[in-house]
Structures are given as C-alpha cells and as structure tokens.
Amino acid sequence: MSKIHVLHENNEWTVHLQNRLDELKLPYEMWHLDEGTLDLSSSPPAGVFYNRISASSHTRNHRYAPEYAESVLAWLERHDCKVINGNRALRLEVSKVNQYMALNHAGIATPKTIVAVGKAQIIQAAKTLDKSSFITKHNRAGKGQGVQLFHSIEALERYVEGPDFDEPVDGITLVQQYIEAPAPYIIRHEFIGGKFLYAVQVDTSEGFELCPADACAIDDLFCPTDSVSSAAKAKFEILNDYRPPFIDKYEAFLAANNVQVAGIEAIQDKNGNSFAYDVNTNTNYNSDAERISGQFAMLELAKYLSTFLD
Template sequence: MKKIYVLHENNEWTVHLQNRLEELNLPYELWHLDEGMLDLSSEPPQGVFYNRLSASSHTRDHRFAPEYGEAVLAWLERHGRLVINGSRALRLEVSKVNQYMALNLADISTPKTLAAVGKQNIMDAAKALNMPSFITKHNRAGKGQGVHLFHSIESLQNYLDSSDFDAPVDGITLVQQYIEAPEPYIIRHEFIGGKFLYGVKVNTSEGFELCPADACSIEDMFCPTDGPSNDNAAGKGAKFEILQDYHPAFIDKYEAFLAANNVQVAGIEAIQDEQGTSYAYDVNTNTNYNSDAEAVAQTFGMLELAKFLQAKLDTLN
C-alpha cells in the first residue's frame, strides 16, 4: 500500500502533523533520520515523501541529520519518487547564504550580508559593512540561534573575546545589516503547495528567537510559543497573530521563488523598514505553526498540509 512518508528528526515538531494525518485516516510512516543505514542498491517504497528535516537539528544532538537526510533524498530522487521539499529545499534550509542568493535571483530584497569564517574575518566583515548597528547570525541555524545585535565594533570584539561566543556548526557567521522596523514585529508568510496560506505577525519585543512551534517551549524556555503567546493581561497583545485580509504585492515573487527552487512547503520571514521596504531574511522549509494563533483565526496549517499530502497521494493511486 502506498503511504505518506514523513522524513524528520524531531518528534515534538512532527506530532501535530501526525495527528492531522490520523484525523484524515491517511496511511503514513515516520522516518526519523537522526542516524541510520541506507542500502543504495535497494529501491524505495512507493508513496509520497515529505521532508521536514531542520537546520537546528544539531541543537538536539542530531548533528548529522541533514547530511544523512540529504543522502536519503538523493536515493529517493534517483528512483523518481514523489518528494515534497526535496534536496534543493534541504540545501536552502541549512544555508542562509544559499537562501539569500536564491532570493536575490528572484528579485527579492534581503539585508546586506557578509559571510565570514574565523573571528578576525568576522571583525573585518563588520568593519566592511560600516553600519552603526548590525547583527551576527549563524549560516546554519534555527530558532534565532546565534543572533546578536551590536551597536559598535568594540561590543562585537568583546563578544568574540568572551566565553559567550557561540561558534556556528558549519563555521560560517553572517554579519548583517540591522533593519530597524518602526514597530517591533516581523511577518512570517506561510506557504503550502507553493501557494500563500496566511501571514502571521510575530512580536519581536522579547528578542530574536521566533520559533512558532508549540514544542519550542519544551526545548527552549526563551523561544516564544504557546505558553506566553497571549499576554493581553500585561498589555502586550499576542506574540503570534494571523493577519486577516493580508496579501501584499510581493507574494507573487515569493511564490515564484518557491517554484523556481522546487519548494512546496515553507515559511518566509520578512521585516519592513521605516521607508516601507520589505526584506526577506529567513526561509524555513521545516515550517511550524502556532496553535493559539490558528485557533483564533480558525485556520490550521497542519490540516491544510495533511490535505495537500493526501491530494498528492491520490495522484499515485
């Protein structure tokens, strides 16, 4: 029997999709790819293969999940299996440099960014950027990992010299233009089947870790999730809010970017500056949804994703 196969490395991020697949009574199987063995001379089973591997896998002691996952995806694609978010999507997931180059090719603005390996080159990159405020981030990250805001070269030097310096897993640190938004929020644009589903406004007043998944509260107490997502009593409003009647003109470019890179499921995060220019700065091909925000809007990303996978499975039967 043909099935939906979910390729992943994090049970907490997969359980919500699993629940929706069961709700629709769909045949499925989970492939947890933190480690394993693959016979390259064998043939994969028939079915739909959905890749949910994450750039932040190394923070869960799954250091080589993307590398092993890429081997599995190469095997599936070699045999012509129907893969959702295949090897190209995974390459974008684990490299912001790849993301920015692909976004720019699609005529989508990104913040000015320099890539550096080595502490001295990080300093040189900040000097070359020559901006009063800038941020550093990891090339391969997730949940805002490695993001720090600096207002001077001296403060960056102090960070690099301290025990707080967090070396990126792939060695590449990005030194990036700081986009100062007139209000403290970004918008994450969710896509299923390559088509825009909704935009979610994310309050950034508490920092850069913007993971919307319910499970982030389990893994990282500083990741804003369901726990503190509704803070109306404190006058702060919801951390995550799905926007109504939101469909900016640049969505067409985002959809074209996804199509050009064979990405079917994604969340694209963007920030707007004081002049109204929007910059895309992160592409999440392992996208998650906040249940509190969805309950208010009565729009459910994992349900729509399960229906999308069902439609793909039906094409094979």
Template sequence: MKKVYVIHENSEWTDHLTRRLEELEVPYEEWHLDQGTLDLSAEPPEGIFYSRMSASSHTRDHRFAAEYTAQVLAWLEVHGRKVLNGTRALQLEVSKVLQYLELNKYGVHTPKTVAAVGRGQILEAAAQFDGKAFITKHNRAGKGLGVQLFQTMDALRSYVESPGFEEPVDGITLIQEYIQSPESFITRCEFVGGNFVYAVKVDTSEGFQLCPADACQIGDLFCPVGEEVEEKPKFQIIDGFSDPIIERYKQVLAENSIRVAGIEFIRDASGEIFTYDINTNTNYNSDAEAKAGKFGMLEVAAFLKKELGNL
C-alpha cells in the first residue's frame, strides 16, 4: 500500500502532524533518521516522502541526522520518488548563507551579513559594521543558535576570546547588521504546498519560548514558535495579511522546490522589510491557531493526502 513517509529526527515536532494524518485517515510511516543504514542497491517503497529534517538536529545528540538524510533524499530522488522538501530544501535548511543568496536572487532584501570561519576572522568581519550594533548567529542554526547582540567591538572580542564562545557545528559564524524595529515584533509567513496560508505576528518585547517542544528561552528576534504570556498573546495570526513580499517568497520557494516553509521578516523604522530566515521544518503555535481558526498542520496533512492521491 502506498503511504506518506515522514522523514524527521524529532518526534515531539512530528506528533502534531501524525495526529492530523490520522484524523484525515492518511496512511503514513515515520522514518526517524538520526541513524540507520542505506542499501544503495535497494529500491525505495512507493509513496510520498516528506522531509522535516531540522538544522538543529545536532543539538539533540543527532549529530549526523541531516547528513544522513541528505543521502536518503538523494536515493529517493534518483529512483523517481515524489519527495516534498527534498535535497534542495535541506541544503537551504542547514545554511543561512544559501538562504540569503537565494532570497537576494529574487529581489528579497536581507540584512547585511558577513560569514566568517575562525575567531580572528569574526572580529575582522565585525569591523565592517562601522561601529553600528550587530548580531552573531550560526550559519547552521535553528533554536536561535549563536544569536547574540553586540553594541561594541570590545564586547564581541571578550565573547569570542572567552571559554563561553559557542562554536558553530559547521564552523561558520555570521555577523549581521542589527535591524532596529520601531515596534517589538517580527512577522512569520507560513506556506503549504507553495501557497500562502497565514502570517503570524510575534511579540518579542519580553523574549519568548523557542518552540512548543523545547523550554529554551533566548533574547533575540528570530524564532516565532512558542507559548503565550499571561498578559497578552505573544503569537497572533494576522487577519487578512497582504503584502507584495508574499509573491516574491512564493517564487523563492518554487524555484528551490520547497513546498512547506515559514519565512520570517522584520520591518525597520522606514517600513522596509528585511527577511532573515527560511524554515523548512516549520512548526505552528496552537493557541494562536485556535483563536484564528486556522491550522497549519491540518493544511500540511491535507496537502500530503492530496499528493498521495495524485500518485
């Protein structure tokens, strides 16, 4: 029997999807690819293959999950299987450098960013920002890895030369201009099947929980998935959101064979949009969705059901 194969390495982030697949009576199987074997002489089963491999997999002791998944996706694609968020999507998932290059190619503005390998080179790169505030982040990120705000070179030097310096898993640190927004929020646009589903406004005034599965908290502006504070919702789906940037995002996703993703941006004081992340392993905030009556994982499950039916 043909079925949907869900490729991932984190069950906590996948349960929300499998519950919806069961609700829609979609046959499925999970492939948990933190380790395994791949017989290159074997043929893959028939079905739809949907990858939810995460850039932060190494933080869950799944150091080579993304690398192994890349080989499995290539094997599936060589055999002509229908792969959603395949090889190209994974390449962008694990590299913000590649994300920014693709966004820029289609006219999407990103913050000024310099990639550096080596502690001395990080300091050298930061000197290009002419005394303005900047942030550091990991090239292979997720979970806000390596995100810190610096106002001065001295502060950066103290951090880089300290035992507390956080080495990126791929060795690449990004130094990026800090975009000052007049209001403390960012916007995340969700896409399923290449189509825009909704935009969510994320209050960043007091920090936030990183995601439904982790209790991490970071003081940056870069991940919208999490829980509500008591006073007011931290995550609000924007009713009737519309902006020309949506069509550019759709083009970027289509040209890179990305079918499911969340794309994040921030506006500066002049209203200009700066896009800084494409997340192909997107999650959704249940409280915000319940209030708006829109459900991202249900959309994903329905999309997978339709793709399976088209085989």
C-alpha cells in the first residue's frame, strides 16, 4: 500500500503534521532517524518520502541524524522514489554557506559573510569585515543557535576567549554584516510545493531565536512563540496582500535546488534592500498566527503530500 513516509528526528515538530494526516485519513508512517540500520541491498516501500531532518538535531542529542538521513535519502533516490526535500535540500539545511552560495547564484542578495574556523580566525574575520556592528552565527544551527550581535572587536574577543563561547558543531563560525532594519522585525516566507504560501512578520525585539514551532515556547526561554501577546502586535503575524517581486526569484531558487518545502527568512535595511539570510527546509508554523489568519500550512502540506499517493 502506498504511504506518506515522514523522515524526521523530533516528535514535537511532527505532531501537527500527523494530526492533519489523520484528519484527512491519509496513510502514513513516521521514520525517526536518530538511530537505525539500513540494508542498502533492500528496496524502499511504495509511497512518497518527505524529509524533515533539522540542522538543530544535535541540540536534542541527535548528533548524527543528518548523516544517517543523508544515507537514507541516497538509498531512496537511487531507487527513483518520490522524495520531497531530498539530499540537496538536506545539504542546504545543514550549511548556511551552501545556502548563501545557492542564493547568490540565483541572484538573491545575502549579508556579507566571512567563514572562520578557529578562535583567532573569528576575530580576524571580524576585523576584515570592517563593520561597526556584526553578527556571529553557526554554519550548522537552527533556532537561532549561536547568533550573537557585537558592536566592537573588544566585545567579540571577550566572548570568544570567555567561558560562554558556543562552539559550532561543524567547527565553522560565520562572521556576518549586521543589517539594521528600520523596525525590529524580519519576514519569513513560506513555500509548499515550491510555491509561495504566505509570509510571517516576526518580532525580533526579544532576540534572534526565531523558531516558529509551538514546541519552542516550552524548550526555549527566549523563543518568541508564546500565545498571542497582550501587546498591540503579536510576535508572529501572517501578512495580508503580500507578494513582493523577489518572491519569483525565491521560487526559482527553490526549483533550481529541488526544494519543495521551505521557509526563507529575510530582512530589509533602511534603504529598502532585502537580504535573505536563512533557508529552513525543516520549516515549522506558528498556530496562533495561523488561527488568526485562517491559513493552515500543515493542512496544505498534508494535501500536497497526498497528491503523490497512488
């Protein structure tokens, strides 16, 4: 029997999709790829395979989930299975360097970034960047992990040489131009089937951990995904009548890289220039924002996956 197979490593991030699959009475099977075995001489089961492996898996003690998933995806692709977000999507998910190079190839601007391996090299990279304010972040991250804003080289040196330095899991730190937005928010653009679904305005006034998943409200003290704020504006707000011209470039970028489901985060500077800085192929959605707007991405995703069933 043909099924929807969901490849993942975090039950909390898949429960909403499971609920929608149940609601539509669709046959599915969850493949948790933290650990396992794979007989490469075997043949995959019938159906469609949707990859939801996250770059932040190591923060849940699932250090080798992406590597194992890469093996599983290679096996599926060898057998010409229908894979949503295959190995190319996974490579983008676990490397911002890969993301930026692919975005630039598609004509999409990204913040000026220098790759650094080694503590001394991080400091040298910041000096080379020659910006009064800059950000450090992990190449392989998620949930805003490792993102730090600095306004001086001296502050960076204290952080790098101090006890709070956050070592990236792959050893690569990115030193990046700080884009100062005229208002404290970024825009996250959601795509399903490679097509634009909606955009979410995300309040960044409480920090850089911008994971929209409902589970983040439990796991991360500063992840702004709580219930709708009593303040005038919610942390996450789906925008109406929003489709800037660069959406076409985003869709072309996804098509060129064989990515079907993604969230692309972008920030606009004071001159109105937009910079994409993160491609999340394990994209999540905020239920409060969706309830207010009446748009439900996991439902649309479940419907999309169902089109590949026999």
